[in-house]
Amino acid sequence: MGLNEAKLAAAVAAFTLDTDELQAVAAAFRYDIERGLEGNTESTLPVLPAYLGLPTGEEQGEYLALDFGGTNVRVLRLRLLGHGNFTTLAKAAAPLRVSGQYDYTGSSATATELFDFIAGQVDAVLDGDHQTPYRLGHTFSFPSSQKDLRDARLLHWTKEFATSGVEGAYVNALLQEALLRRGIGNVQPTAVINDTVAVLLAAAYERGDTYIGSIYATGQNNCYLESYGEQRPAMILNMESGNFGKLLPNAYDLQLDAGSEKPGRQRLEKMVSGRYLGALFTLAMEDIQGRPLSSSFTSQDMAVLLSDAAAGAEALQRLFGISFSAAEAAALQPLAAAILRRSARLVAAAYTGILWHRAGSGPIVPQQIAIDGSVYEKMPLVQETLTQAMKELLAEDAAKVQLRLAAGGSGLGAALAAAMCKEQ
């Protein structure tokens, strides 16, 4: 089909960030954390208190853990054994959207329908036991305001969720009502945490040198332990860093934002997370082709294209209905690579902003950053680009910071939050 090489090169350049630009993003990120902590509305970072510090490692007992925030809802029954150890006693999982069958994430679904569906998944791990009392920890991965650990009010949906009747409502109250409608009186939702907080709790349950938790998946967000300069007890803050907006968006970023559920919001997330990477690739392809395309690439399609040009040509053909040779698909690999590299570099800039803020005028202490999520775990180029960008930004201090995959932290973290709530 013949690619317009000049347009392709321009698109690759539009997704390329040099070290100076990256340093500026990291500095602006730190600035917004500090303004956000002062409650200054000029900050694009909400920094939402989680009403929790780090676990002691001594937490034990049997809990239910609900993980709600991405494509699937998952429920676990877990036994915490202390110091990073736990056993999974039962698990259930279901997609929130099955094309052509149901969709609990769209605006035509109601809060009642959504939470009834979730209550069904909770029921599945109870094995018919509606007697034994259980505390449930709820990992709810959307921006929420809390007055305590027990419940959280959804500020607004992100990640293109649009279910009606949930924005502004208390999510554990909605869950409790749905459980009761189903005859489940023995499960008490006692804690709500963000998924980044869950990842941090899970990693810190095992080892103490973790202060930053991160999700790099459908959405991208970070939390960290704020020490408040010893004026008051340390607390984990959910940064909602996907909302960071002091960036240099290119034409595709602007186009994607304008066509999204919430224009103007989640500007960083729309440049980095799995929900949007394929859409950015598609917008660039439309520009290169000079015409609209009927469907959209996903981040998985980008992974296929990057690992195998022939398979990538098939994916391009299937989605866009245009025939591509393997050589043409190979010529598009630098575009997919540039989008992924920019994503990882921007995430590294956010990590650096947090490290700088935590260090203040002192040195960065040796530590690990706990990261969970499919983009970090599975996408080509992401891990090595992140590590490289941390070196670019932190120079010799980069050796003090270990990026660690903390897979499955959402469930464990929710159970820990339920246990920590009991202890409060």
Ligand code: GLC
């Ligand atoms: C979105 C949500 C945030 C969540 C992240 C990862 O950014 O707003 O709360 O942590 O996705 O799931």
